Amino acid sequence: MPTSTSNRKTSDIVARTISSPPHLEHLSTLSKNVRAKCLYQFSEPVSPHIAARSSLEPISDASVLAAVHDELSTYATGEDGIAIVETAGGVLSPSPSGSSQADLYRPLRLPVFMVGDHQLGGIGTTISAWESLHLRGYDVRSVALFAEDRYDNHSYLKDYFAERDIHAFSIPPPPERMTNAVEDAQSMRQYYEQAGNLEDVTAFTELFLHAHDKRISDLKSMPAEADKAIWHPFMQHRERSKDTIVAMDSAYGDYFQTYSRQRESQASSASETALLKPAFDGSASWWTQGLGHGNPQLALTAAHAAGRYGHVMFAGAVHEPALRLAQTLIEKMGNPRLSKVFYSDNGSTGMEVAVKMALRAATVRNGWSPDDEILILGLKNSYHGDTIGTMDLSEPSIYNKKVEWYSGRGHWLDFPQVKMRKGQWVVEPPEEWEGAQATFGQGSTFDSLDDVFDFEMRSQDQSLYNRYCEVMLAGQEKAGKKIGALILEPILLGAGGMMFADPLFQRCLVEAVRNKSLNPRSSRDENEWAGMPVIFDEVFTGLYRLGRFSAASFLDVDPDIVVNAKLLTGGLLPLCTTTASQSIFEAFLSDDKSDALLHGHSYTAHAVGCAVANQSLDTMMKMDRDGTWTVFKESWSQPGHDSALPAVRVTGAWSMWSSAFVKAISHRSNVDYVFALGSVLAISLKDPAGASYASTAATGVRDKLFAGKPGEQWVIHSRVLGNVLYLMAAMTTSRETLEVVEEKVFAALE
Template sequence: MRQVGSVLWPKLRVLQVYGANTGIGKTIFSSILCRAFRRRFKKVHYLKPVSTGPQEEADDRAQPCSDRDIQAAVYDELRSYSTGEDSVAIVETAGGVLSPAPSGNSQADLYRPLRLPVFLVGDHQLGGIGTTISAWESLHIRGYDVQSVALFSEGRYDNHSYLKEYFADRHVHAFSIPPPPERRPDASDDARAMQQYYEASESLQDVTAFTNTFIDAHDKRISNIQSMPAEAVEAIWHPFMQHSERSANTITAIDSAYGDYFQTHTTQQNPSTTSEPAVLKPAFDASASWWTQGLGHGNPDLALTAAHAAGRYGHVMFASAVHEPALRLAQTLLISMGNARLSKVFYTDNGSAGMEVAVKMGIRAAATRYGWDAQKDDIKILGLKNSYHGDTIGTMDASEPSIYNKKEPWYTGRGHWMDFPTVKMSKGEWIIEPVIADEGEVKTFESLDAVFDISSRQTDAKAYRTHLDHDLAELHQKGVKFGALILEPIILGAGGMLFADPLYQRCLVEAARAYDHNPSSNNDPLAWTGMPVVFDEIFTGLYRLGRFSAASFLDVQPDIVANAKLLTGGVLPLCTTTASQSIFEAFLSNDKTDALLHGHSYTAHPIGCSVANKSLEVMAKLQDSADWKGFKGQWQGNEQLSTSAKSKQDEGVWSMWSEAFVKAVSHRSQVDSVFAIGSVLAISLKDADGQGYASKAAWSLRDKLLAGSPGEDWVVHSRVLGNVWYAMGAMTTSRETIQALEERIYNAIE
């Protein structure tokens, strides 16, 4: 699969000329700039990939139709200019900034993956001030660097005088030049007049100043990119990194991102003998930017939504107030989750904070019902081993001792954590590995759907309940008080990408709800019993696993659920903690100190809520997309989507990663196991020294994919969890992209 990225070569300086409107002199300015650059460089190239208007009037070569074709054609043409000799290329667009490309998308969106520096030709005509500013804002919102705005000086409207001051306040250079002479009836006279005009214009001080500034900016951009890793070593304290192992060589400089790809600085030499090495290389974002990326980097719809909310609200406080984006988002979540228990949405800024609130909710509800005194009683959390719910002190205490928390002086680990059977594919077979390998039988299944067919696994369910009821009964006899059961449904993410048997998790919920210290006489079927059930869907929720809610895989309804990550499509931090009415009522009294006194300055910030609304709206439509139907059809039991399913949540279990690929990887000699579900792929590699977060077994695969092979036009940027290498697509990642990734990954696992 072909992938092009940002255009940046050391000695080829590329400038893109946009126009605020049609008929304002883009081609004239392009010609002037070409002549001005020729005063410094022997080679100056001109390229106009797309024209507007009738085809017979087009002044360029035949046009490919799709955006990807045009992007590849432009990139290849520019690369052919990059011979290692100092030169300049000017790429002229057609029409205005938002004029449609052949695909129907705007030109600003068409060329965005190339991220070329922009020379914007302003509009000198009546209404041109507004047109020029609007064009600049459209480019600015999409992440372009507009280096200069230029237009013809015109005495009647004097647009240039106003625009110079306007853009000076925004640190954008603006200048004007005299307009060209009026067209003359005689062609020869007209040609001579234009020749004289060009000769005079190319040597104007403002034109010369721009060419010098542009060349300096090009060199400075490259210098900044190349120096960032070393500067980061001096100024940045990176997360999840042992800094004794850090150096400039271990830090990737990211210049920008678009779609599924980062634009990263690389020192890899291009094997071509006719081209100089590119400064930037596209790198597939295999970790979905710490699991947040849902709709592609630089998504223009989300960017415009954020800009609108910023313009309408900025941020407004949420105490005793409400605004439409937050209200709409809360209502959407309550409806979309399909959980009749849930009734109230609480907003925080990130997943860890949202889970902190969930812990408070659950423990307070249990303490209130059972009359516990938190100052005297040791109230614990029930959960799974290898769980992870965040880095705040409260959420760390809700997980067993691990590499993440056990060295923190305030960590106490107030909980009891159950071991659990895991789902994986090994040597081409889906298996469920028992809790203790020597004390149980490894079960095999013909398909992933069979693993999730809870109704047909009655024998397993009985064994699980017997085991869980016995363990909880012993804990009850010891007087252990549980304030909540907290689970990451289906996949335990940061703990090592562990795929929990869904039937076991369902049985654990049932057992927890039967663990009643003081059986309530409340007959409300939506009220919690035993202990509140909290689902941490920060990672697994909101279509990550192919469904809106990961709880649907277990066919149980939690009392509290936290969502973040994909909530805003990877644009802004935001988290929701949604609770049942019975949880909410535990905080009701006439005493304010009984309230949930938790909040953040940016609680329910309107920009984040607006983007979340747009993100959920777009993701909901993806369920009917051709790509998703194609993904589903790759999995056994999903060749034809069920027409009798009660909802899209009942259409079976599937993944973006094909079942054939997963099977092939499972047979690789150094692969211990593998699984895929929804957008997630996790490959566990064998490690003779022991597995876990401290393992380095997956480092070589990570580094090999990032380095790529000679001649490849893109690489893979990924993270590892000890011996586990994982990858995931955005919700919008295409089948073509996933298939190309599968080939890269398979070949990299030697």
């Protein structure tokens, strides 16, 4: 039976949740300085999930959580004292809905006072209970149990917890019950008085108050200390100060638990603002988040792999998590070319591997010499990573112009983009395509996003794109350029500015480089690469970020190499896979060791990452099968064109952001255009100064969302890319949550 104390100072109070009243009366009557209150009560002392069934009023986890939260909020006056929330049953005893006590209260992450077990076997059950709390991110501050000399659990546990900086103490057991009620009360009163004067017990309140103060003062000082000791990524540090750095206490589900001086100073007074404020993780933690922060399944899976393997060296070896992940990726991508998975640690390294693979394969087949300058073919505004080799895959830009060793090695194309402008889906050709606008007429506006993906209906655009690609490739050929790979981010170009490429254009480009008439060398094996190896960088776009396992499937083409990361581990840990075709793999086979791909980081295929990835993919695939996202898809579905079909067809292209919301914000006067796909929403804001990475048009909206409004339960933390404000949900975010986010965003765009 663990009990938790709140992080609020209050007058001496015990706020109690589900429990039996005699116990409570007892406490109030016999002990001084304690106010007790019962929030829920069941008639039977059984597990809450059973008691809740027979309860007169329905009790949900959410209602219990809300009641506790609201009750605690009333004590947040700053007077000394602590509130203790006594849960119903043990740490993992079921909650009313059948989850566990620990999971039910996790959003509050109250510090924990655990009551240990003094009986035979109690050492093990007490430590196991602590481990269950610990792996859910709780801070257990204190453990108490009755002193009992035969089993002497308290001696063992005091030492055990002291090593873990947890205060454990014992109190004498209560006196035997007396038959005379008056004498019994007298005896208990005496017991409480004596026990209450024990040093450990008097220290208890101090301990929690001190820990609470320290937690808050740490959060307050962390930004200044970070300013001293941390070099943040992607940031001009002259713009950084202790007032702008966001201190993260923790995170759960869709939310960070933040302390922000910035917000504090914006509020009319400090006391009006809760010290900790949940902030919706609007960048999905830099596009990684899939299954919610503090996910206990992922935590436990990580721990199991750590306990089973640690990290085991992968050179020439294999373990079950790495093998199963490789097999799953090859099978589920549904691309008959892919056959071999190479592991690395992040999207950059995975792309380095991909480009090494592709250039080698092209060099071997074409007989190029080491002195030849080999280029890649790509799109402008692509972004493939921060290492110098992957920077070279993009055209010169703000990202790389001050990196001394950067040298762009490619030919990059402008491309048509998909946008919603004022409620209308359009495909806009790039400005550089002079005259193309005219021939582009038919394909330029669409009734629905699905129609953009209806390639058969877009034959005119297709002809245009094919001609363009043919001329472009002939030009490169004529100029004697040696092109070793076509590299694309399918559908969405992420870090380069969050752009929605016309999928038909990307498809035509892939088909063009593979054109058999241009590539007489290509074999009869249709899975062998032709023309040049095609690399898809699905680091951001793959594994359900856009609603599908494979982003390539939107284009209906089979790349020769695919790179996955970010969502791969559900948003917990770095891991990356580069999956290649057999024909790419074979380019490295020889009797000479130096022909091998001599690449491999120390933690290649680390078991923890692979196990977490398996768990994440299993979960997302199950969500896909079970129709978890149907509620979102429905908003994007449309009446079938063929009246013989059901009135509503589930669409191929859908978003977690509602169709109505996307349409609504596209009409906002400061919005240039908008799009949504999968869990991604991008809003391009009008900027008088012009669109660029240095643009500040979007930062105002971002800051408004993070500052919030007085009285709001939570705010929104988001990121911008130039004049684009984007928002990204986890794949587990609910429609209800996103509705509130949508309201806030709509309001902030005023």
